[in-house]
Amino acid sequence: MKKNFTLLLLFLVIGKGFSQEDAWIYLIDKPNVAASITNPISILSQKAIERKQNHNIAIDERDVPVNETYISDLKLQTGITVMAKSKWFNAIHVRGTEEDINALANLNYVYSIDFANQGLNEASRNASNLNKWEVENETIAFTYGDTQNQVEMINADNLHIADFTGEGITIAVMDAGFPNVNTMSAFQRLRDNSDLLNGYDFVDRTSDVYAFTGNNHGTKVLSTMAAFVQDQYVGTAPDASYYLFRTEDSGSENPVEESYWVEAAERADSLGVDMINTSLGYTDFDNSNYDYTPADMNGQVTYITKGASIAAEKGILVVVSAGNSGGTTWETVGAPADSPNVLSIGAVNADGDYVSFSSRGSAAQIGYQKPDVVARGGQAYVIDEFDSIVQNNGTSFSGPIMCGGIASLWQAIPDALPTEVMDFVRESASQFSTPDDFLGYGIPDLDLARSNALSLDNSQIETFRFYPNPVSTQLNIEMPLIANQLEVSVYNQLGQEVMNQLITEYSSFINVSDLASGIYVIKLSSANNSKAYKFIKSSN
Template sequence: MIKKIGLLVILCFHFNAIAQEDAWVYLVDKENVQASIANPITILTQKAIDRKSMHSVSIDERDVPVNENYIIQLKAQTGITVLAKSKWFNAIHVRGLQVDISALINLSFVNEIIYADNNLNSKTVISKPKSDFKFESARTTYNYGNALNQIQMFNGDDLHIANYTGAGMTVAVIDAGFPGVDNIAGFSHVRDAGNILGTYDFVARDVDVYTNTTSNHGTLVLSDMAGFVQDNFVGTAPDAEYYLFITEDAPNENPVEESYWVEAVERADSLGVDVVNTSLGYKSYDNANYSHSDADLDGLTTYISKGANIAFEKGMLMVTSAGNSGASGIAAPGDAPGSFTIAAVNANSNYASFSSQGSNIQLTQKPDVAAQGQASYVISQNNNISTANGTSFSSPIMAGGIVCLWQALPNLNNAEIMQLVRESASQFNNPDYLLGYGIPDLSLALNQGLSVENFTAIDTNLIVFPNPVNNELNVHLPSTYEVGNITLYNILGKKVLESQVSQANRKVNVSHFSKGVYLLKVEADGFLKTLKLIIN
């Protein structure tokens, strides 16, 4: 972005602002950790606690808020502006002169400082010995109008017909502005049902996401999930509940937006959100020193992608646009293993040339799947139905479909839902860097998922331990089965192990597998169970 500044005094101010640096200040500890974990209702909503319990997601130190007294002390330091905070990282995003930021290391509660400009990190020693604080690691029929093709492409309309329209599911939309959502007819359905549960602008620090915004991007994105115009337009999850969060400071590109985003997903987790849609991506910044290199986009390096991976661990399903950079590649957090990354196709299911392509830089298959993102139909803030291009729209179109699928299969966890969607896709056996596993068939995914749930309900005696596992996994089949087969899938959906277990041979060696989240499928004669396995 080029900014024209006419007056010398303004120009001088601008150069002074350039000297300001962004950095993350990591703190040494938190307060009342064990008491908070023992009484989680003090730090999480009941819905969040219930979701974590249903999907066996542990409540740990990362769920405990940042010590507010530390934040107060940071705000009091010379030249320091506090912009964002993260309980998952126990970190504060600050801005100030380098000399003032570096001085923060002298505070007893500051453990480490990492600058957004990596050049400064290589020149500046600003860390302390590690502290003892550790992070663990009826039928519904719609006339879709113009929106028919974009849901019919992955048979999401079949889920609607089966009365899975998102009811009871909670979605956080993390984006730019949402003008018009509070008053135009295209969103009256979601408003009248009381399904906009809350809003927050993490940039302006207030609850108004509708006015004084510099972008209508969030409105367009939300319409593809929640929009409804009788006989003319239906979003893919019209009856879900929504939180609307702004983390994008639209006129600027600065790494603080990554910190705003992490704050937003932390709040989403605390509120019991099931699915997060992110139609944002970060690689290049106004200050080139802050920009991410291609090598940074491995899914594990950038602040926002590390946040996406924790959000996945916490049980949320993170649907993310691949980006609109074509061969230049996927940006963060779409590169994260914990993100379910959506590419774009046109109305004929062919690759859209702008859709960001994956590469071997990413440690997992990216993109994951694809949906319509070229000439996608949206509702604007003026209540007009029009078309728009971008993975910004293929992402929410697919996210809404996944919301409905998870509504139908509530006993499955986020990893299992993602795997079902991958396995249903058009090129599951031959994924590529353009469309990933291809275009899903959510009707097929639902049928497969229902068979898994039905078999799971029969089982009360399968024992798999330890979980997490380091070296040797024990699989004890129910006593009525002498022999069974196990299949292990990694997070990108590829089969990495197939073996047999029996009552006499229950042990499986997994020591040679990389750390991470896997899906373990256990099968015997007429028996099937799929569960999430963590390898340390």
């Protein structure tokens, strides 16, 4: 008996060093996020999808399940028991000894470890370890530093305060080169949040889009939207996602660059991007036989402009720098800024005054205004490939400053069509009622644009809902009692209207069985207002 008691006491003493702890293991990523969000029925019930639609709540990465491969691998780790999982936090609750749990930090898919016993966390995790959602919440109260003026000028800071920072918006940047974006500290936050989506070099036909090709222009352009340096620099859409495409060969000027641009725009469309930003423009070439004339800037002549117009028709919001020819004999905007279907951005200085280099509108643009609006491009703050904050002139920077601001705006009004977003931006601008060829409609107030969009009187259509979604044959539409009829228009991904009919309380459905499988936009219009949503047509 005495021997047994001694053995039991020894077991308890040894066991004390192997006591079980609980901890949350935060994971670095999720599988097939984009595909899951595009096909929400694969991750959510129909009721959940409808509820989100009814409340204008975006389906996002938090709705995507945790990577089951990671869970299976955690179950195989020494001494670890998987207790629970959370897709909202992208985390796994585990139980094990302190030593065995700390060993999980060596797994390449583990982002951070948070012990339930807070006394263990000082030694076990980096004090700056935060999951993606904590980072987003922390960065609402930005200290803008050098970018204060260029962000506040268009009132994008108020969007950021309201937690609209471009999250969920994907932007394709077409430019001349993006050296060091994959290693610079200014883009570390972008990489940590998995918002740098890589890209392609269409000039050299390589996936290495970060190599130095003799030009750092794209890196500077991207910085105005996406860079973040604590207390020193904040871009206008720090939480948007970005594809980078090199289409400009800075060593020469040849129309083939227009073709590269169109190729990249097609790639962007296939990837489902929401916006294209380009700070490129074409007027003349090394071979003068290829030169355009100012009269050609009418939205109908150049290859790149026609390509940009097609991109807009496909539902992409295209933001283009107006050009830097205001002080030359050329004067007017270049291609593709001359397209009536894109948003062309001129430049002002820190005081909001026109700067002489900014390209202007002209008589060539018949029936439409160029530039559309302006932002700071005079001595704008950018970050070069050496992580240095510098000042540069150019509509090359007013364009992306505005593009990022619009991405943050669009996050706030996700149901708006690209053409509607463009209208909201123009209508919020400082000289909307008296546009001119220097500032266009003026300096936008993007927070005012958000307020105007949200304050539209949607009383006749705000309570409708449609189901099922996805749908194979009959899409049912529930109308509010105060509406006698609604006009229903359906558009495909090319922006083409494929259906149009009136519905009433006695016939409140449309037959979509003849539509091909894919994503469509349904637009419901009452006598005074309209609203658009996306739906998925599945196979019959």
